[in-house]
Amino acid sequence: MAIIGIPAGWPADEGAALDVQRRLRGRLVLGEDGPPAGEGRVTGLDVAYDDERDLVAAAAVVLDARTLEVVEEATAVGRVSFPYVPGLLAFREIPTVLAALDGLAADPGLLVCDGYGIAHPRGFGLASHLGVLTGRPAIGVAKKPFTATGAEPGPRRGDSAPLLADGEEVGRALRTRTGVKPVYVSAGHRVSLATALAHTLALTPRYRVPETTRRADSLCRRALAEALAAG
DNA sequence: GCGACAG
DNA sequence: ATCTTGTCGC
Numbered sequence: 590m591a592i593i594g595i596p597a598g599w600p601a602d603e604g605a606a607l608d609v610q611r612r613l614r615g616r617l618v619l620g621e622d623g624p625p626a627g628e629g630r631v632t633g634l635d636v637a638y639d640d641e642r643d644l645v646a647a648a649a650v651v652l653d654a655r656t657l658e659v660v661e662e663a664t665a666v667g668r669v670s671f672p673y674v675p676g677l678l679a680f681r682e683i684p685t686v687l688a689a690l691d692g693l694a695a696d697p698g699l700l701v702c703d704g705y706g707i708a709h710p711r712g713f714g715l716a717s718h719l720g721v722l723t724g725r726p727a728i729g730v731a732k733k734p735f736t737a738t739g740a741e742p743g744p745r746r747g748d749s750a751p752l753l754a755d756g757e758e759v760g761r762a763l764r765t766r767t768g769v770k771p772v773y774v775s776a777g778h779r780v781s782l783a784t785a786l787a788h789t790l791a792l793t794p795r796y797r798v799p800e801t802t803r804r805a806d807s808l809c810r811r812a813l814a815e816a817l818a819a820g
Numbered sequence: 821g822c823g824a825c826a827g
Numbered sequence: 828a829t830c831t832t833g834t835c836g837c
Contacts, residue, residue, distance in 0.1 A: 636827075638828055647824040662827075673828075681828095704826045735826050748825070773826085 590816075592644070593667030593688045599680075602666060606671065606680045607711075614713045623699065623726045623780030626787035627683045629654050630698030633801025634719070636682050636688070637813040642764035643669050646813035649687040650804040651695045654791065657800050663692030675735075676710045679718035681749035686719065696703045699788060701729035701778070701801040706777030706785075708737045720778020727777030728785040730799055734762070734773060742771050749774075749791060767791035772797060 592657050600606035611630030631654045636647045645667050649729035651660040667685035671677065690697060705714030706729035714735075737752035746767045752775070760775030763786060772793075776785050792799035798806075 636828085638827085640829080673827065678827055702826095709826080729826080731826050733826065736824080800824090 590666060593665055593685050595668055595670045596684050599670055599684070603674060603677065604675075605726060606677045610677070610679075610711060610713050610718070613718060613721050614711065617707075617717055618779045619707070619714065619776065619798050620818050621726070621779045621781070623784040624743060625656055626784065626791040630660060630696060630791065631788065632690075632697035632700055633694075633701050633805035635703045635801075635802060635805035636685060637806075637809045638669065639813060639817060640669070642817065644813065645669050645682065645685050646809045646816055647682070647689040648805045648809035648812060649686070649689040649693055649697065649805065650801060650808055651697055652801055652804070654698065654788075656772050657792070657794070658805065660784055661693055661695040662808055664808060665689040665692060666816045667730060678704055679715045682715065683718060683722065686721065690723065697725065700725050700777070701788070701792070702727060702729045702777060703731070703797055703802050703805070705729040705731050705735055705773070706775035708713070708735065708754065708773065708775035710736050712754075712759070714775070714777070716775070716777025726779040728780055728788060729775045729777050730789055731773040732798065744768060749786065751785065758782070763789055765789065766797050769797045801806060
């Protein structure tokens with residue numbers, strides 16, 4: 590499989606990335622409810638890195654939202670396109686993730702990203718960025734808190750507490766399993782927070798992290814290992 | 821100015 | 828993200 594190069598004109602430094610982020614932010618759509626949970630399709634996206642060889646492997650796994658069975662999978666391997674800078678994660682992952690999405694024949698439905706949507710320092714995290722570039726509904730489900738503030742949610746599955754930025758609710762800390770650490774859910778593009786929360790609960794019948802993310806995580810690790818073995 | 825900070 | 832030792836539980 591060919592290695593995805595860094596796209597022409599891709600931001601080369603933080604200043605350029607911030608400019609792109611600010612421009613794309615103007616195309617964000619937040620007024621839609623988005624696709625209802627439990628029907629249609631949901632697609633999990635994740636990446637794995639090999640810093641030594643400057644490689645990133647991405648996976649896109651399409652699930653039937655009702656049964657959570659795999660409909661289709663695709664992977665891509667690319668060159669790392671940006672250093673890790675908190676708040677600019679999208680610039681590191683997006684070229685290879687888009688290549689994986691391009692490899693799908695099925696309609697991906699809702700995009701479920703490993704990271705934040707609008708609960709981001711400038712309101713435009715990975716899920717929002719990917720949503721705008723693809724035009725598709727997208728949500729972010731992160732495993733760790735970022736810059737938004739919030740209280741601890743209650744102890745039971747389904748309990749949640751607002752994530753606040755400048756007094757506005759930009760997401761929720763959501764307990765997906767009773768007695769287990771919460772995940773951090775935010776709308777990305779063309780979805781409401783309520784829809785994002787409903788999807789996250791529908792995708793976590795058994796584990797803390799959504800089934801989409803778990804499937805994509807294991808697939809991109811496999812893809813990276815195969816790329817390294819192939820040379 | 822300093823610390824904190826998705827993956 | 829990635830690395831890494833040991834431990835607990837189904």
